[in-house]
Amino acid sequence: MKIRLHQFLSRTGHFSSKSKVKKSVWDGSISVGGRIVKDISYEFNPDKREVVYNGVRLSLPSNYHYFILNKPKGVICSRINNHERALNKKSVFSLFETLIDPKISDSLVTVGRLDEGTTGLLILTNDGSLVNDIANPSKNIGKTY
Known part of the structure; x- marks a missing residue:
């Protein structure tokens, strides 16, 4: 299932606001599948691509609340x-x-x-x-x- 990058990042729990998500993407701190992505609307499948933020691999929560x-x-x-x-x-x-x-x-x-x-x-x-x-x-x- 494809998801937009800003939605994925917001759901990881690493960012306290949408503005911090946007800033991290625009600053080039986010890579998807080994490539820096600066488009918050970039769509990808998180099951098939690894997302890294400042060297830390991010993932969606395994437990929903x-x-x-x-x-x-x-x-x-x-x-x-x-x-x-x-x-x-x-x-x-x-x-x-x-x-x-x-x-x-x-x-x-x-x-x-x-x-x-x-x-x-x-x-x-x-x-x-x-x-x-x-x-x-x-x-x-x-x-x-």
Whole structure:
């Protein structure tokens, strides 16, 4: 199964933000199959190609993690950037910082999103197949808001 490089890197747990993933790729710190790749959208099969970051071989997690969260009001569903940090914004990911291993929390993504002012059920996981199955409109999975 092919995957985009930025998706693969985000799921490894080695990067705490999408901007760090992009910077590492653009800086030439990532090689796929022995060749430096500077395109974050590069597609490859991780079962057939080795990915190396600064001399360290990366792989997708062998164990998937699933969390169900009752998202509180005033919390955003994306990773915090510097601008949002300056505004004292809170992220659903920061709720897990002291509870689980940072490599696990860094690999999590939300299945969909809820607005900052909205509360409700939110699934967080490092299982990309589940995210695709639930979020992909062609799968016809209903959502109630």
